[in-house]
Amino acid sequence: MRVFVTGATGFIGSAIVPELINAGHQVLGMARSDEGARRLTGAGAQVHRGNLEDVDSLRSGAAKADGVIHLAFDHDFSNFAGNCEKDRRAIEALGAGLAGSNRPLIITSGTGMGNAVPGQPATEDFFNTKQPNPRSSSELAGAAVSATGVNVSVVRLPQVHNTVKQGLITHAIAVAREEGVSAYIGDGSNRWPAAHVLDVARLYRLGLEKQEAGSRYHAVAEEGVPVRAIAEVIGRGLKVPVVAISEDEAAAHFGWLAPFAAMDLPASSAQTQKRLGWHPTGPGLIADLEQMRWKEQAK
Ligand SMILES: NC(=O)c1ccc[n+]([C@@H]2O[C@H](COP(=O)([O-])OP(=O)(O)OC[C@H]3O[C@@H](n4cnc5c(N)ncnc54)[C@H](OP(=O)(O)O)[C@@H]3O)[C@@H](O)[C@H]2O)c1
Numbered sequence: 676m677r678v679f680v681t682g683a684t685g686f687i688g689s690a691i692v693p694e695l696i697n698a699g700h701q702v703l704g705m706a707r708s709d710e711g712a713r714r715l716t717g718a719g720a721q722v723h724r725g726n727l728e729d730v731d732s733l734r735s736g737a738a739k740a741d742g743v744i745h746l747a748f749d750h751d752f753s754n755f756a757g758n759c760e761k762d763r764r765a766i767e768a769l770g771a772g773l774a775g776s777n778r779p780l781i782i783t784s785g786t787g788m789g790n791a792v793p794g795q796p797a798t799e800d801f802f803n804t805k806q807p808n809p810r811s812s813s814e815l816a817g818a819a820v821s822a823t824g825v826n827v828s829v830v831r832l833p834q835v836h837n838t839v840k841q842g843l844i845t846h847a848i849a850v851a852r853e854e855g856v857s858a859y860i861g862d863g864s865n866r867w868p869a870a871h872v873l874d875v876a877r878l879y880r881l882g883l884e885k886q887e888a889g890s891r892y893h894a895v896a897e898e899g900v901p902v903r904a905i906a907e908v909i910g911r912g913l914k915v916p917v918v919a920i921s922e923d924e925a926a927a928h929f930g931w932l933a934p935f936a937a938m939d940l941p942a943s944s945a946q947t948q949k950r951l952g953w954h955p956t957g958p959g960l961i962a963d964l965e966q967m968r969w970k971e972q973a974k
Contacts, residue, residue, distance in 0.1 A: 682746030737772025770820030833868030863903025896955035899941035
């Protein structure tokens with residue numbers, strides 16, 4: 676397949692590009708800068724210049740492809756709701772490029788969208804429409820696009836990691852470095868699910884090849900790593916004290932990260948593993964954090 680990949684230059688996209696090429700697909704990667712275009716060419720992909728603000732560039736990229744994987748997202752968390760809205764418009768534009776073709780479009784969401792009962796793992800068959808997280812607009816846009824004759828499926832992500840980047844944990848590390856303490860809220864027993872970036876890349880490819888319209892996949896290798904264990908490994912790595920803070924103190928310590936730091940987000944991938952024959956092989960989140968080069972990260 677010729678696959679249009681938005682966010683191809685990002686952390687997860689950079690793992691998906693070789694995963695697709697090694698499986699015999701062609702990649703048309705979106706780049707918004709010369710540097711991004713150079714990196715994509717070096718990785719063996721073709722380049723489509725465009726960006727999230729230019730919906731025509733998204734539509735035309737999708738129209739040139741046999742399938743689309745959409746990963747690009749503006750991670751300026753000071754404007755998270757606005758960026759979720761931008762994602763909705765981007766998904767609609769990609770859908771417009773594929774409308775009526777039944778070609779596959781994989782969009783990206785978070786496992787938190789499937790959490791229904793506090794303490795119970797999120798599952799693939801559930802979408803919490805009462806969910807306060809504005810990122811729910813991505814899945815809602817996907818559903819609207821599927822009604823226009825596009826084969827839409829959703830990959831929901833946990834904290835995706837290697838030894839360099841670890842999703843929101845990368846931001847938690849920056850906070851701990853800045854504040855001189857690694858904190859968790861309450862007893863730190865709330866959990867974040869996780870998966871290694873190479874396992875995640877394989878899942879996107881399998882989902883694209885399966886072309887099962889309406890599927891939701893959970894790229895989850897570890898159902899829930901306690902946040903306290905994450906704070907402890909950060910404390911060891913940065914050589915700073917590990918402290919418990921109250922919910923009232925969280926905003927002052929964590930800033931925009933505070934609501935996420937408090938969340939208990941266990942998630943299952945049992946249905947995904949069965950449907951795609953996807954079996955994550957790791958390494959695990961704590962193992963990757965233990966292998967981080969903490970001093971280099973500071974530079
Ligand atoms: N990493 C995780 O743990 C995690 C967890 C949950 C969900 N997700 C979701 O997974 C997807 C990929 O995440 P990631 O970790 O790979 O993100 P990332 O490393 O921050 O990469 C973001 C990608 O989006 C592109 N991008 C950002 N703003 C853009 C704009 N205005 N126009 C065009 N391209 C733009 C970036 O291009 P440049 O290279 O030019 O900057 C880059 O290719 C996102 O939807 C993210 O929200 C990730």
